[in-house]
Amino acid sequence: MVQADGLRFGYPGLVLADAASHVWPAGLCLIQGDEATGKSSWLKTLAGQLKPQAGALSYLFAADGRLPAHELYWQDPRQILSEAQSRVLVADWVAQQQSLYPHWSAPEMARHVQGFGLEVHWHKPLLALSSGSLRKLWMAAGWASSAALTLLDEPLAALDLASERYVLQALAQMADGLKDPARPRSVIVAHWDAMQGIGWDDVLALAPR
Structure with a gap:
């Protein structure tokens, strides 16, 4: 799904990856590492938000290799x-996301909204949600997007125990569907441990700093 060849990236005075290569298949993939090992920066690089200083990324699900x-x-x-974003109602934000993704699944979104208990927030502005509720909303929309590449950063952070269990359950249940030959997808998760009960299709373990 995604191939990295000889990547070098980081920030001024801090190199997080140098000549790093990896291939992410369809399915559930984990980028695992301790604090400050570059997990989030890997996701930002895969998302095109952090530009590599050297090397190349190829998105194998796209005909031209671009994202x-x-x-x-x-x-x-x-x-x-932003102030404008924070005043958007949850329902309107979800509608915006639905318009961006042609393979959006309304039934999946409804299932995750119920699983996370987000119904009570539906007509609230985003600024009224806690950091944990926002994370749940981001995840629910990511899974409903059916995007070929979905990136999740520390999905269990700031969650209550019931929501943590739901994340693990939801990831386990979606695993087989991600490898559908008609439309393969990759969900890449950055987390500090292997998240109990998840059968990962690929693990990129980052060396401690």
């Missing part, structure tokens, strides 16, 4: 919402 916007779902959970 189509409607085949990527990436919501940085640490990104601070």
Whole structure:
């Protein structure tokens, strides 16, 4: 689904990857590492948000190898919402997401809204949601997007125990469908451990710093 060849990326004075190569298949993929090993930066690089200083990324699900916007779902959970964004109602934000993704699944969204208990927030502005509820909303939309490449950063962070269990259940249930030959997809998760009960199709383990 995605191939990295000789990537070098990082920030001024901090190299996080140098001559790094990896291939991500269809299915559930994990980028695993401790704090400050570059997990989030890997996701930002895969999303095209952080430009590599060397090397190349190829998106094998696209005919020209480039990343189509409607085949990527990436919501940085640490990104601070602008004032305008924070005033958007949850229902309107979901409608906006649905318009961006041609393979959007309304039944999947409804299932995850119920699983996360997001119904009570439906007519609230985004600024009224806690960080945990926002993470749940980002994840539900990512899974409903049916994008070829879905990136999730620390999906269990700031969640209550019931929601953590739902994340693990939802990931386990979607695993087989991601490898549908008619439309393969890759869900790449960055997390500090292997998340109990998940059968990963691929694991990229980052060396401690």
